[in-house]
Each structure stands twice: as C-alpha cells, then as structure tokens.
Amino acid sequence: MPAESFSLKSIAIPAFGPTLLYGLATGAILPVIALTARDLGATVALAALVITLTGVGSLVTNVPATVLTTRFGEKWALVIAALWCATAMATAALAPVLWLFALAVFMVGMAGSVFGLARQSYLTEAVPLYFRARALSTLGGVNRIGVFAGPFAAAGVIHFAGIAGAYWVGAAAALLAAIISLRVPELRAPVPAGTGRAAGPRGSARRGRRGAGDPAVPAPTVRSVLGTHGKVFRTLGLGILLIAAVRASRQAVIPLWAQHIGLDPTQTALIYGLSGAIDMLIFYPAGKVMDLWGRRWVAVPCMLTMAAGLALMPLTTDRTGLLLVSLILGFGNGIGSGIVMTLGADFSPSPGRPQFLGIWRLLADSGTMAGPALLSAVTALVSLSAGIGATAVLGLLGAAALWKWVPKGRPGYGQPSGRAAGPVSGPDLPPA
Structure with a gap:
C-alpha cells in the first residue's frame, strides 16, 4: 500500500493481538513460578534459580530461532512458538515433580525467543520505514500491557483453582495467540528444506529486493551475517546490551530498596505498579519521536533518565521519595519502548534479517542476565546502595555508547523498509 495511506489499524489484530x-x-505465571517451585520441594535459593530459567531458555534459543523463522516464515514461527508455550504452561500446571516443572519453565523461555524474533521480523517487513519506530514501540507497549494484566487475570482463577490456575490461564492465552497468528499474512515463501537458497518473495514486502528469491544468491547463515555485520554488533550492540542490563536491574532494585527502607509488601506492590503504569502510557509518543526526529532522541534520554533515577x-528514605524515583525510572523505561527492536530492524539486512535479529536478541538477553548478576555481586561485596550505584553507571555508559553509535538524524524516507542501513538524514518525512 502507498506509504501515505499506511495505518497501524490495518495490521492491528494480526500484529498486536498475539503479542497482547x-x-x-x-505475565500470568511470573508471580507464581517461585511459589510453585517451593510447593514442589525447592529451597528458596533453588526457587530463585528456577525463575531464571525463562531467561536462560530465551538466551540459548535466540540463534536456533533464526533457523525456524527462516525455514517456516514469520507467520508459522509465531504459531509454533505460541503452541509450544501453551504446551509448556500445561506441563507446568500438571508437573508432579520439580525437574519437570523446571523443564516447563525453560520451555516457556524457548518459546518467547522464537515468538519475539518472528514478530519483530514480521513488523520490520510489513511496516514502511517512516512508521517503523511507532509500530515497534506499540509492539513493545502492547506486550507490557499484556504482562501487566496477566497477574490480575490469573488472580481470579487462582482463587478457585489454586496456583495451577495461573498456568491454565497462560495456556489458554497462548493458545488464543496461536489461533490469531493464523491470520498473519504471509510475507514470503518459506525456505524449502535442503535448498540452501534464499526464499523467494510471496508478497509485495520483499518484491524487487536484490538477492531475495535469486537462485544464484546463497541463503545467509548466522556465521555470514556475523561476519558482514560484526562492527555493528561490537559497537551499537554494546549499547543494546547495556540497555537490557539496566532495564533488568530496574525490576529488581525497586522491591529491594523498598524492603531496605522498611516498606511493607502492599506499599511496594503499589509503587511498582504505578511505575509500570507510567511505563505503559508513553510508548506511542516515544515511537513517534523516533520516527520524526531520529532514534538518538529517545535512546540517549532513556538511558540518562534511568541512570538519574x-x-x-539510595538517597530516598520513605515511600514518597521512592515513589517519585520509581516514576522517573518508569518514564525513562517507557520512552525507550521499542528502541532495541527498532535499532535492530534499522540495521538488519534483507535477506538475512532473521539471522541478524537472532544475534541482536542474543546481545539483549545477555544484558538481561548480566545486569542483575552485577547488582547481586556488588551488593554482596559492598552494599545494596553500591549495587544500585553500579547499575546507574551502566546507564551512563549506555547513554555514551548510544550517543556515539546511534546514527544522527531521521530515518531516510523513500528507502525500502528493511534495507541494511541505519537511520540517516534525508528528505522530509510525510505527515504522520
């Protein structure tokens, strides 16, 4: 469709429905994973380890997910991932022993990696370049809304069915996500097994791109993409890793500091929830700023705001002070909604997008694991205040890295969506 006529409404249900x-x-199962592990005989330390298995599952599946997405296409990768997630949820609900429950949690992480890669790759292909940041910011925002609503949806079922009810809510939601994903239009033909060639175009999204569908062009591999885009991963990829590290640490520091200053769980939950609400309210304006002014206008303020928060x-001593700081953190995280996905989409090549985004997500997930690990290590060696301060330093380093390596200016208009180039200064964009 012409760029001027594009609207998110045209792809809202197939693109954002499964994500929600x-x-x-x-979101439905996150609050109860540790409780279920404890019920199955885990110690407190082991229960905490089980929680990390979602992140581990995602981390180790990022690169293999590229094979699945390339082989079957974005649509069927979404369906397969959602069905795998539903299976994992049902397994967790019925697991009679700890090891089987831990395996189910790991499977949830695996499914999340495939689902995240496929939905990002799909929107990058389907949305014009001038609208890309708004689409991906909305994707991130819709996901956050779903995660926020999940515990409330599970709470009612848990009241009648016990803790297992949370997993049945998760299974039902994942199954519905798979069904809605069947409405996602095909953007390209899947790669036939054993051909070793790039897939041909099935729709206008890839038509006319040099290399796509050319039988003389060998299909990209993770190794080849890593070689041709190594500089991007070594530079801007470092900034992405730091964004993920600060974001993951932020989720831990609010409850930890609340406990440190003597707040009860109810007050802590309220403060955490209000921070999350601010986070969810501003994702679309953040995407519009990225599209109209450039990615740097959001990436750097996001990290500076979170570093300040x-x-x-550590200077707060009561609930009012912690609430204000938590709102700052929520605002900083909210304005960065979609920034990791948008920058990954900007630099991803076509053909080769799934492979590039798989490596990109691997960097982000590495940061997600490393941030809380640094917080824990510094806290154990020095103090909680020092651990939070170290995380703030990561935020400043991330801001510096993003300032240096995020291209200046707005995305170039008239460029085919998905070209392997970052945002560049160019002609004026059409009215948003």
Whole structure:
C-alpha cells in the first residue's frame, strides 16, 4: 500500500493481538513460578534459580530461532512458538515433580525467543520505514500491557483453582495467540528444506529486493551475517546490551530498596505498579519521536533518565521519595519502548534479517542476565546502595555508547523498509 495511506489499524489484530495475549500468558505465571517451585520441594535459593530459567531458555534459543523463522516464515514461527508455550504452561500446571516443572519453565523461555524474533521480523517487513519506530514501540507497549494484566487475570482463577490456575490461564492465552497468528499474512515463501537458497518473495514486502528469491544468491547463515555485520554488533550492540542490563536491574532494585527502607509488601506492590503504569502510557509518543526526529532522541534520554533515577534511589528514605524515583525510572523505561527492536530492524539486512535479529536478541538477553548478576555481586561485596550505584553507571555508559553509535538524524524516507542501513538524514518525512 502507498506509504501515505499506511495505518497501524490495518495490521492491528494480526500484529498486536498475539503479542497482547502472549504477554498476558507470561505475565500470568511470573508471580507464581517461585511459589510453585517451593510447593514442589525447592529451597528458596533453588526457587530463585528456577525463575531464571525463562531467561536462560530465551538466551540459548535466540540463534536456533533464526533457523525456524527462516525455514517456516514469520507467520508459522509465531504459531509454533505460541503452541509450544501453551504446551509448556500445561506441563507446568500438571508437573508432579520439580525437574519437570523446571523443564516447563525453560520451555516457556524457548518459546518467547522464537515468538519475539518472528514478530519483530514480521513488523520490520510489513511496516514502511517512516512508521517503523511507532509500530515497534506499540509492539513493545502492547506486550507490557499484556504482562501487566496477566497477574490480575490469573488472580481470579487462582482463587478457585489454586496456583495451577495461573498456568491454565497462560495456556489458554497462548493458545488464543496461536489461533490469531493464523491470520498473519504471509510475507514470503518459506525456505524449502535442503535448498540452501534464499526464499523467494510471496508478497509485495520483499518484491524487487536484490538477492531475495535469486537462485544464484546463497541463503545467509548466522556465521555470514556475523561476519558482514560484526562492527555493528561490537559497537551499537554494546549499547543494546547495556540497555537490557539496566532495564533488568530496574525490576529488581525497586522491591529491594523498598524492603531496605522498611516498606511493607502492599506499599511496594503499589509503587511498582504505578511505575509500570507510567511505563505503559508513553510508548506511542516515544515511537513517534523516533520516527520524526531520529532514534538518538529517545535512546540517549532513556538511558540518562534511568541512570538519574537509579542514582537518586539510595538517597530516598520513605515511600514518597521512592515513589517519585520509581516514576522517573518508569518514564525513562517507557520512552525507550521499542528502541532495541527498532535499532535492530534499522540495521538488519534483507535477506538475512532473521539471522541478524537472532544475534541482536542474543546481545539483549545477555544484558538481561548480566545486569542483575552485577547488582547481586556488588551488593554482596559492598552494599545494596553500591549495587544500585553500579547499575546507574551502566546507564551512563549506555547513554555514551548510544550517543556515539546511534546514527544522527531521521530515518531516510523513500528507502525500502528493511534495507541494511541505519537511520540517516534525508528528505522530509510525510505527515504522520
């Protein structure tokens, strides 16, 4: 369709419906994973380890997910991932022993990696370049809304069915996500097994791109993409890793500091929820700023704001101070909604997009694991205040890296969506 006529409404249900439901599925079980592990005989330390298995499952599946997405296409990768997630949820609900429950949690992480890669790759192909950041910011925002709503949806069922009810809510939501994903239009033909060639175009999204569908062009591999785009991964990829590290640490520092200053669980939950609400309210304006002014206008302020909030947190001594700082953190995280996906989409080549985005997600997931690990290590060696301060330093380093390596200016208009180039200065964009 012409760029000027594009509207998110045209792809809202197939693009964002599965994401909302998938977010609800994962949000429903997050508060009860540790409780279920404890019920199955895990110690407190082992229960905490089980929680990390979702992240581990995602981390180790990022690169293999590229094979699945390339082989079957984005649509069927979404369906397969959602069905795998529903299976994992049902397994967790019925697991009679700890090891089987832990395997189910790991499977949820695996499914999340495939689902996340496929939905990002799909929107990158389907949305014009001038609208890309708004689409991906909305994708991130819709996922956060689902995760936020998940615990509330599960709470009612848990009241009648016990803790297992949370997993049945997750299974039902994931199954609905798979059904809605069947409405996702095909953007390209899947790669036939054993051909070793790039897939041909099935729709206008890839038609006319050099290399796509050319039988003389060998299909990209993770190794070849890593070689041709190594500089991007070594530079801007470092900024992405730092964004993920600060974001993951932010989720831990609010409850930890609340406990440190003597707040009860109800007050802590309220403060955490209000921070999340601010986070969810501003994803679309953030995407519009990225599209109209450039990615740097959001990437750098996001990290600076979160660094400021983290630096101020050890100075708070009561619930009012912590609430204000938590709102700063929520605002900083909210304005960065979609920034990791948008920058990955900007630099991803076509053909070769799934492979590039798989490596990109691997960097982000590495940061997600490393951030809380640094917080834990510094806290154990020095103090919680020092651990939070170290996380603030990561935010400043991330801001510096993003300032240096995120291209200046707005995305170039008239460029085919998905070209392997970052945002560049160019002609004026059409009215948004």
